[in-house]
Amino acid sequence: MPRLVIEGTQWGDEGKGKITDFLAQTADVVVRFQGGNNAGHTINFNHEKYALKLVPSGIFNPRIKNVIANGVVVNPKALIEELEGLESRGITEYQLFISNRAQILMPYHIDLDAANEAVLGKSNIGTTKKGIGPCYMDKASRNGLRMGDLLNLDYLKERLETVLPIKNLELKSYGLKEYSFDELFELLISWKNKLEKHIIDTSILINEEIEKDKKILFEGAQGVMLCVEHGTYPYVTSSSPLACSVPLNTGIAPKYIDNVLGITKAYTTRVGEGPFATEINDDIASYIREKGHEYGTVTKRPRRIGWLDLVVLNHAKRTSGITSISLMLLDVLGGLNKIKICTKYQLNGKEIDYIPSNLLDYQNCIPVYEEFDGWKEDITSCKTFDELPINCQKYLNRIMEVTRLPISIISVGPDREQTIVMKDVWKND
């Protein structure tokens, strides 16, 4: 069963980068399928730390084909800088393929993102201000430019001539600086010169790899609660990280998705605005934030902290067919006297076990908690489930019981080595 989707089950930053890198050791292809450089995936190995944004987490292994698929919005400037950053650290031999159908994120998307947020005022989304929303808007309104357009300058010229007047009208309505055709065309040509060797039809490549029965890892960005369809709309990103979006966003048939690994923090974090039922703001939150270094990889904002929410995890399971859980940052909870898990909500005096679509209702949900005794032992060098303190095992067992999902991986530290594998995630039971 060689196709596996890595999916964040909360509000992002669950540790997808670490697990993608870990599993990439046994993969042939790693595919990013949505989002853009709003993502920040941290990877630690050989005492080095890397923060990847657009580049798939298989980049460190020259054997692996890394794909940026059609569902991604590519800021070529950011991508070039990221690749140059990797090259300056000795990562020079890599295979990278960019879909000719991926959207190009233009400078005006970034301007419009900031302007939208400013107009929204106190109702702002708290975006990463990387231009992600406006770029996906242009894709849907058919005013986008695509990476493949860079390969034919006549077509590129025609497309820019078509869309620029519309974008300038929009910029003007916000009182923002307009762009000239020449400055943008020059920029696009400089990007073409650096990136054209990577641009291909990646749907063909991925399907060829499937034919050869190669192991393919689909690396999601963000998390289910930030999904534009199933998240806490409008406090979401503008794409869907769900496994069911993989076929559309990569150009493969749905039948090729075999397994979905739900990457889940042992607690919860969120950056940006929007409801968060299990959020805590006390000393425990500060303890977790400092111990888990919970500051945004992209924006450096302090992440909001809360207890693990199994209503959220069950929502992720139902909407995306998660087949097992990878439980992350378990070590961070060590040292706490008591640990809580939310299993249900109370809304207007009634118990519910789903996420209300209406945000006013969601804001009024009161978490119903189960409380567990904590553990004092350092678990960062544990290699098996049995080596974990008994209270820690009880915590994990309860998660499996409520979600009716197996935990296949337990992460006890940021490094590749600090990973307990309970089950082969490439195989279906």
Ligand code: GDP
């Ligand atoms: P992603 O966006 O889902 O890839 O997650 P991020 O990289 O933004 O955030 C996860 C953070 O947790 C990073 O700093 C990782 O290095 C770190 N991390 C991942 N797994 C573990 C773990 O098991 N324990 C600890 N202490 N840190 C971890």
Ligand code: IMO
């Ligand atoms: P990774 O892949 C956490 C959040 C932003 C904001 C909302 C919309 O590292 O898990 P956007 O810039 O996408 O329009 O912002 O989504 N957000 C993330 N939060 N991790 C991410 O990515 C995120 N990408 C976007 O903070 O609330």
Ligand code: MG
């Ligand atoms: Mg992140």
